[in-house]
Amino acid sequence: MIIRNRLRATLLVLFAFIVGLVALNFYTFEKLEGDAPAINASGSLRMRAYQLAWLSARLVYADGEEAADIRRSMRTRIGEYDRLLAGLAEGKSEMWIAPSSNEEVKAQLAVVNPLWETYRTHVFDVLAADTPEGKQAANAIVAAEVVGYVTEVDRLVMAYDQASQEKIAVSHKVGAVAIVLAFIIFVVSSYCISIEVLRPLAALTASFREVAGKEGDLTQQLRADRYDEIGRIVHSFNSFVSDLRQIMQRAQACSTEVSGLSDTLWQASIENSKAVEYNAVAISNVAARANEQNENIKTLTASVNGIAAHIAEMQGSAHDNLVNLAALNTVVEMTRACAQVAAAAAEDVAKASTEITNLTEDSAAAIEQETASLEAFAATAEHLKGLATELDELVGRFKV
Known part of the structure; x- marks a missing residue:
């Protein structure tokens, strides 16, 4: 293989490696960017659960227009809660949430969904109660469930965070491997260039210096068991020195x-x-x-x-x-x-x-x-x- 093809192959390998590294970085960033909205959404479930419990407690003692406003707000919060859970479970592009492939996240979602169904039913019971006593009784159930439900939601948030940390760790490992591969490629390329190009050129330079120096040593002969550009240069140099030696002998x-x-x-x-x-x-x-x-x-x-x-x-x-x-x-x-x-x-x-x-x-x-x-x-x-x-x-x- 001639040096030109070797350099092209080296540059092609470096280009492919750089393109792969960039593609890997984009893939990793995309995965991490998909995890961030999911973590934020799962974290907002905890706040929304407390908001529903707080609105439920206010509804017990509210009446008239205030009670109507609280009911509308609670129904709105429940609808948003349903969309967030559905997005976390199935993925929604408009929310920038992708379905998770982590088994712990899936398992925790399977735990949170039925608890939410129960919690939502009890919140609706508060909305449906007509008497203060009924509201207090239904609200007591909501207040008793909210802590346990939020605890499971926290576990869901931790599962999402753990999955994200695992991806970050994998990304770090991949980055370290990429750096090691880049260093290996650099060392191998430098060694090949030094052996195949720089050393023969250094020998040629030294021989030319001997020929062109004060001594004018025309006995210089290089050896190159190769047929690439360097081999042709060495052959041309030997022919040049041989012809020049014959000319000088005839001139003498x-x-x-x-x-x-x-x-x-x-x-x-x-x-x-x-x-x-x-x-x-x-x-x-x-x-x-x-x-x-x-x-x-x-x-x-x-x-x-x-x-x-x-x-x-x-x-x-x-x-x-x-x-x-x-x-x-x-x-x-x-x-x-x-x-x-x-x-x-x-x-x-x-x-x-x-x-x-x-x-x-x-x-x-x-x-x-x-x-x-x-x-x-x-x-x-x-x-x-x-x-x-x-x-x-x-x-x-x-x-x-």
């Missing part, structure tokens, strides 16, 4: 990979910096050697031009047959000097070319290393992009 793995890739990027950046620095030095050296080579080439050019001029001068001297040995020797010496300078310049140019070639090869190697570093950068960036996409997918499962 991604964080580890990102840390490793950061180290790779750092190492690649260092190597790339070294390659760039080495490439810059190589290019600077190439530029310097190229300048030296340019100077050597200028020197070589000037030497070759000098050799060409001296050779042209030697040709002119030979053509004009004006060869002067001293001058020719001087020209030859100058030509030899220019040739030496040209040879030295050519050697320097060759060395510079070799150095430029080596520097160019080193620069190419540095450029290759830089290219490899850039490719490592690109691969790492692509991997980081993939990790970022995965993290976005993980975070995208949550609404923020």
